[in-house]
Amino acid sequence: MSLQGIAERARALDAADPLASLRARFVLPQAPDGSPLMYFCGHSLGLAPRDARSLVEEELSDWEQLGVTGHHASRRPWIDYAEALRPGLARLAGAHPEEVVAMNALTVNLHLLLTSFYRPQGRRRCILIEKGAFPSDRHAVASHLQLHGVDAREALIEAGPDPATGLVEEGHLEQLLRQRGEEIALVLWPGVQYLSGQSFDLARIVKAAHAAGALCGFDLAHAIGNVPLSLHDSEADFAAWCSYKYLNAGPGAVGGAFVHARHRRAQLPGLAGWWGHDPATRFRMAPEFIPASGAAGWQVSNPPILSSAPLLASLALFDSAGMQRLQHKAHAMGALLIEAVDALDTHIACITPRDAARRGCQLSLRVRAGRDAGRRMFDLLGARGVVADWREPDIIRLAPVPLYNNFAETARLGGLLHEAVEHTA
Numbered sequence: 288m289s290l291q292g293i294a295e296r297a298r299a300l301d302a303a304d305p306l307a308s309l310r311a312r313f314v315l316p317q318a319p320d321g322s323p324l325m326y327f328c329g330h331s332l333g334l335a336p337r338d339a340r341s342l343v344e345e346e347l348s349d350w351e352q353l354g355v356t357g358h359h360a361s362r363r364p365w366i367d368y369a370e371a372l373r374p375g376l377a378r379l380a381g382a383h384p385e386e387v388v389a390m391n392a393l394t395v396n397l398h399l400l401l402t403s404f405y406r407p408q409g410r411r412r413c414i415l416i417e418k419g420a421f422p423s424d425r426h427a428v429a430s431h432l433q434l435h436g437v438d439a440r441e442a443l444i445e446a447g448p449d450p451a452t453g454l455v456e457e458g459h460l461e462q463l464l465r466q467r468g469e470e471i472a473l474v475l476w477p478g479v480q481y482l483s484g485q486s487f488d489l490a491r492i493v494k495a496a497h498a499a500g501a502l503c504g505f506d507l508a509h510a511i512g513n514v515p516l517s518l519h520d521s522e523a524d525f526a527a528w529c530s531y532k533y534l535n536a537g538p539g540a541v542g543g544a545f546v547h548a549r550h551r552r553a554q555l556p557g558l559a560g561w562w563g564h565d566p567a568t569r570f571r572m573a574p575e576f577i578p579a580s581g582a583a584g585w586q587v588s589n590p591p592i593l594s595s596a597p598l599l600a601s602l603a604l605f606d607s608a609g610m611q612r613l614q615h616k617a618h619a620m621g622a623l624l625i626e627a628v629d630a631l632d633t634h635i636a637c638i639t640p641r642d643a644a645r646r647g648c649q650l651s652l653r654v655r656a657g658r659d660a661g662r663r664m665f666d667l668l669g670a671r672g673v674v675a676d677w678r679e680p681d682i683i684r685l686a687p688v689p690l691y692n693n694f695a696e697t698a699r700l701g702g703l704l705h706e707a708v709e710h711t712a
Contacts, residue, residue, distance in 0.1 A: 290702050293627055297698035300623075306608055306616055306689060312337055313535075313691040318672050325696045326674045329688035330481075330509060330649045333535030336604060339597035346596050363599075369583070369590045372541075375602030379534075379610065380507075380526070381517035382545050385581030389530075389543050389590060389598065393508055394423045396527035396544045397475075399585050401431045403550075403557040404502050404525055405473050411500065412437050415463070415474045417455060418447035421481050424506055428475060444471065448483075453638050454645075455480070457488050461495040468499025476503070478510025478526075482678060484639035484649035486514050490521035497522065508532060511543070512601075513617075513647035515610045518545050525550075533648070533688065536598035541591055544582055552584030553577075560587025604690060616689035618643040620697045624650055624687060627701025634708045638682070648686040652704075656711070657681055664707040671703050 288296070301307060313334045315323040326334060349361035358366045372389040380387055390396065405414065412435070414428050429439045446463055448455045464471065474496040479486045489505060496503035504525040510516060512533030518526055526545040530536035546552075552563070559576045561569065563586040568577055578584030605613070621643070628637050628650075636653045640646050654661030661681045668675060668683070675685050687697045 288626060290627065290698075290705065293623060293701060294695070294698045297623060297694035300619065300694040304616065304694070306612060307693065309604060309608060309689075310691050310693060312604055315691070316674065322672070324672050324674050325700060327685040327687060327692065327700060328674045328676055329535075329691075330484075330513075330532055330684060330686040331676050332531055332538060333512075333533055333601070333688070334691050335537065336535055336597065336600040338600035338603070339535075339537065342596040342600050343593055346592050365589075365592050368592055368595055369586070372543075372590075372595060372598060372602065375599075375606060376543055379511055379516065379602075379605060380543075380545050381515065381521075382519045383548055383581075385583070386519060386548055387543060387545050388582040388586060389541050389595060390586045391544075391588070392539070392542045393506070393527055393529040394427055396542050396585075397424065397427045397506065398431075399558055399587065400504060400525045400527060400544060400546070401427060401473075401475075403552075403555040403585070404504060405431050405435070406556070407435050407437060407442075407472050410470055411472045413442045413444050413467070413470045413472060415444045415446060415460075415471050415476075415496075415501070417476060417480065418445035419482065420445075420477070421506070421508070424475065424477075453483065454485050454640060455487075457491045457495075460492055464495045464499040464501070468501065471496075471499060471501045474501050474503045476505055478505050478507040478516065479513060479647055479649070481509050482651060482682065482684075484509075484646050484651050484684070486510070486640075486645050486647050489523060490517065493521050493523050509649070510647070512605065513649075515614060519547065523547060530598050530601075534598060535601040535604075535690070537594060539594060540598060541595045544585060546582040546585060548581070552579075557585065558587060562586040562589045608690065613689045614647075617648045617687065618646075620687035620689065620692065620694060621646065621648065621650055623694060623697050624685070624701055627698070628652065628704060631704060631708050635704065648688050650685050650687075651678075652683045652685065654681045654683065660711045663711045664704075667707045667710055668703055671706070673700060673703060 349357045369389045373384045376387045377384040432439045493503045502524045507528040511528045530540045565577045639650045658680045
């Protein structure tokens, strides 16, 4: 279909979009002339919900007026703030409320969870991760191997993508776990691969890991709020995420974690902190650590109120929209953009799976002519008002997010990609 045909179809899709009104619930960044920028970078930092400002201001006001008594007397008592976030997070994670907790930041949560769930014994001391994992995940895993006196050069198993497809197939992981399962203590895998945008079948990975005798956890930084999750039913052992990407909670916002109900903090080793203590006896100030039930037992510190408040605003919008409707719109916007990119196949390759079931919002485009041409294309897009990001050496990442992007600007993005190719070819 021509770009004009894509634009016409986009207008029709916007007119019929049941989620169209959500766009007005976010603050869109503006160009110097006051026009809204085309923001396709929600995979890196989500936009601000309009209600976030008022919620933060309410917390500031309560702090100013109440001081320490705000822990119990504020509009949303601070002492129970993490509990107020649980229901919405549980719905997005596909978990029971007691299996999730809002706390810390992503890598801190990974460290806390790895302390409990990486328990090398005998030959079973390896950790399986993806080759090309987000560096922070690899750093965290390597440091835990080191803490246990295990050589990462021998015990860190990295599963890379198929050279033919650029994707990591679940079947390859199953085969690897069958072959080396007796050596593997833990699998740590992403829900969505940060560079390619590939979404994984988490239940299938968990099943293969457990069949091999290994535990299985997930980094959901690019998955939660992007793709439907069923952590409880998948039998995943644990997971961690940030909330500043698709959860739109703001830069450096509070992260989150999941621990399956079958695991008890009291029965696992781990790092303890006062806020992870049973709330019923926390203020007795006893020296013994009695963990709170569920994932809350992995807390070490009280939640940061000012960086948690925006998450309340965003979770309310997710509840209003529903993940199934959001996913449907995300797939439709992605398909529209892929259609525009397909006409540029000699110049740009979409490395994200075309199968809607294997991707979320993000589309990653590899510039075939290499880095210099790619940077020129990326800079031209920026000059035309597109906010995206660049990953070395030759990838432009774009994310049409269904909460605040629409079909018309997605079609416009396709046209600008054509323009960028013409100027750099």
